[in-house]
Amino acid sequence: MEHYHHNIFLIGLMGAGKTTIGRALGRRLHLRFMDSDHEIEERTGVSIRTIFELEGEAGFRARESSTIADLTLRQGIILATGGGAILQEETRHNLRERGIVIYLRARPEDLYKRTKHDRDRPLLQTDDPLGKLRDLLAARKPFYEETAHIVVDTADQGVPRLIANIERELLSFQPSI
Numbered sequence: 001m002e003h004y005h006h007n008i009f010l011i012g013l014m015g016a017g018k019t020t021i022g023r024a025l026g027r028r029l030h031l032r033f034m035d036s037d038h039e040i041e042e043r044t045g046v047s048i049r050t051i052f053e054l055e056g057e058a059g060f061r062a063r064e065s066s067t068i069a070d071l072t073l074r075q076g077i078i079l080a081t082g083g084g085a086i087l088q089e090e091t092r093h094n095l096r097e098r099g100i101v102i103y104l105r106a107r108p109e110d111l112y113k114r115t116k117h118d119r120d121r122p123l124l125q126t127d128d129p130l131g132k133l134r135d136l137l138a139a140r141k142p143f144y145e146e147t148a149h150i151v152v153d154t155a156d157q158g159v160p161r162l163i164a165n166i167e168r169e170l171l172s173f174q175p176s177i
């Protein structure tokens with residue numbers, strides 16, 4: 001695929017591969033890769049962890065929804081969103097209306113493998129991160145599913161195959177936006 005004319009927004013839990021897939025797919029489709037967490041850190045000048053410490057999850061979510069409201073107005077981007085972005089109604093609406101939303105679906109066990117050494121995700125700094133990922137998936141599943149135009153299973157696929165699958169899905173998808 002040469003140039004793709006819609007924005008692409010990636011959703012899914014922590015460790016689903018939004019950044020890795022976003023960068024690779026952006027190169028293939030000539031879309032500029034952006035990351036909502038990174039943008040929030042740029043705007044505030046502090047880390048996500050610090051925002052959680054100072055303002056709690058609610059403060060972070062407010063920053064996240066306004067940042068995504070801005071970013072989704074751009075053209076020609078592929079955006080990796082934070083795993084909990086879809087908790088906010090306004091964000092679900094903005095994502096769904098302003099681009100093609102792809103849910104990178106993964107099993108909690110695989111997400112755990114990819115995030116277990118990470119100290120920068122406040123929600124996973126618990127005694128039982130796998131249990132936490134299971135709980136988050138149960139709570140968020142309906143939101144991921146209602147927001148997505150396309151659902152892709154990431155299990156047992158390397159990045160190149162996953163990219164090829166996503167490109168095929170995008171070709172057969174007829175957006176009404």
Ligand code: S3P
Binds near residue numbers: 014123
């Ligand atoms: C969060 C996911 C993180 C980050 C924050 C909260 C979540 O993003 O936004 O730590 O609620 O799932 P990633 O999904 O990029 O790790």
